[in-house]
Amino acid sequence: MASTDLVDLARDTDTTFILALFVDLRGKPCAKLVPIEAVEQLATEGVGFAGYAVGAIGQEPKDPDLMAMPDPASFTPVPFVKEGLALVHCDPHVLGAPWPYAPRNILKSLVARATAAGYEPWVGAEVEYFLLTRDPDGTLATADSADTAARPCYDARGVTRMYDHLTTISSAMNQLGWSNYANDHEDGNGQFEQNFQFADALTTADRVITLRYLLSMIAAERGMIATFMPKPFGDRTGSGLHLHLSLTAGGAALFPGDAASDGHGLGLSPVAYSFVAGILEHACALQAVIAPTVNSYKRTGALTTASGASWAPRQPTYGGNDRTHYIRVPDDQRIELRGGDGSANPYLAIAAALGAGLDGITRQLDPGPIGAVADGGRPLPPTLLHAVDELAADDVVAGVLDAVGEGVAAYFGDLKREEFFAYHGTVSPWEVEQYLTAF
Known part of the structure; x- marks a missing residue:
């Protein structure tokens, strides 16, 4: 324009x-x-x-x-x-030149790279969040004091009690033309998700940022805090930013294939399987971008929660309509990347996922058997520090961050190392409880 x-x-x-x-x-x-x-x-x-x-x-x-x-x-x-x-x-x-450290510029560069290769990337995003209040002593509490069920997911009463908030956001999304199609109570007490239709990669990233802004401001007007922190409570499910990814060429979908002859049985095309394989091969480095905080690894490291499941992947695997995998394949139109969380920058997360997937296509990688752990059986990084080390060693994912200019990946890695060591240098209540009189 x-x-x-x-x-x-x-x-x-x-x-x-x-x-x-x-x-x-x-x-x-x-x-x-x-x-x-x-x-x-x-x-x-x-x-x-x-x-x-x-x-x-x-x-x-x-x-x-x-x-x-x-x-x-x-x-x-x-x-x-x-x-x-x-x-x-x-x-x-x-x-007068695009700034290399600006996330939106980075994503635009990756979209241009995909376009030059003949691909049109499409992305859907699931934005999960908690609605909380803060007590006078600073303690966080669920905004809905009646939201105490052991299994609150999809609870009709919990959704209804938050009707005013949820419908305000839903109406806003529809007024903007985003096509909100569902609003639900998620697995943690106080946790919600409001869905909108997929779009081109840049538009979806813009909408995630806009939605976070809307949620924060509208919640604040009602005396609540909308938080996208990955794991605000140790015993509750964390908040993800799941990305649904697909490619077209000239408007034609590239992911559908022939389930009878594809060798993996999920109905995907060779292009789609190579895209999946690229993401799996680079998953450990990718986590530094799509799970970019210290708190992120409390989510992916959780074995279980009060509701019985963490819903977060621990290994880089793929499978069909199975939410325990890093990559879920719900149908032949898209794949769902489940490793990202609410702290992810959507421009960087989408760019990094696209970069990894395109590398898989370029190299014609195969993801291997369904459920097999990629990259020699290594689990996902246990901490942010491990993830940043993986990023530094991965030319493909680091190259995504450096797409507009050199030095961004190293700068990002330094920021995240500083973040980890600032956290590591803080004495936590857990340490006091464990060690104060232990010796």
Whole structure:
């Protein structure tokens, strides 16, 4: 779209203010609030940010401004948050060039790579989250105090008690044209999921960021905290960000095959099996991107939860309609990558998954027997530190992060090592309980 389209979109929707938004490598949403009177300047020049102040975006205090250039195709009115408010996703540039450390730029580069190879990537995302409150002493509590069932998943009463919140979000998604098709209580007390239709890779990543913003703001208006933290409670199921991935070429689906002759019996094509094999081969490095926090490994490391299952993979395996696998194949149209969690940056997660899958296609890899553990039988990394070491040793996944410019993968790895050692240097209540009088 031409830059003038943003001006027309804003005026046609009675917008009075626009959030010009992008995220850093950690997924933090950053924005400036631009009045409608300055929309033409936003459309043509972008809006400037001191990059070092943004956070994890690869800048020092001495560096030139990041200029956030709006993508009119992502323009999203959000009057259900504030009347007259809209947001637009932006691509950070520095000195006129796309900034290599900007996650949206990285995903756009991977989509371009896929397109050049003849593939159109499509992605669906399942956003899981908890609705909580914080007691005066700082303790987290389930926002719905009656949500105490031992097996709360799909509980009709739990959904109904949160009717106002869930229907507000559902109506917002449908008003935006996302086609919300289900809203449910998930496996943990206070945990929910609200689904929307799949779209092209970039649009889905934008929508995940937008939905997190909507959930956070609308929950806050009701005195609640919407958290995407992977594992806020040790005894409850963690929150995933499951990605449903598929490829087309010229609009024709590439994943369906012949179940009678494919050798694995899941009805997928050779292209689809190679895509699966690529993700499995790079799974350990991929975890550093799709499960990028210390807390992530409390989710994938859980043996069970109060409800009886963790619903998180521990090994890089694939199978049919079986939720215990790293890659689930629910039908012949798509695969579901289940290793990611709520802390994942959707731009980086989708880009890394695509990069791994495309590598499998290029090398014509085979995923092996259903249920077999990939990569010599190694389990998924037990901690963030292990995952970051895997990332550093994997040229394919690291190459995804470096898709726009060199140094991003190393920078990301350093950030995550610092995060791990900051956590490791903190004395926890568990340590006090175990060791205070043990010797």
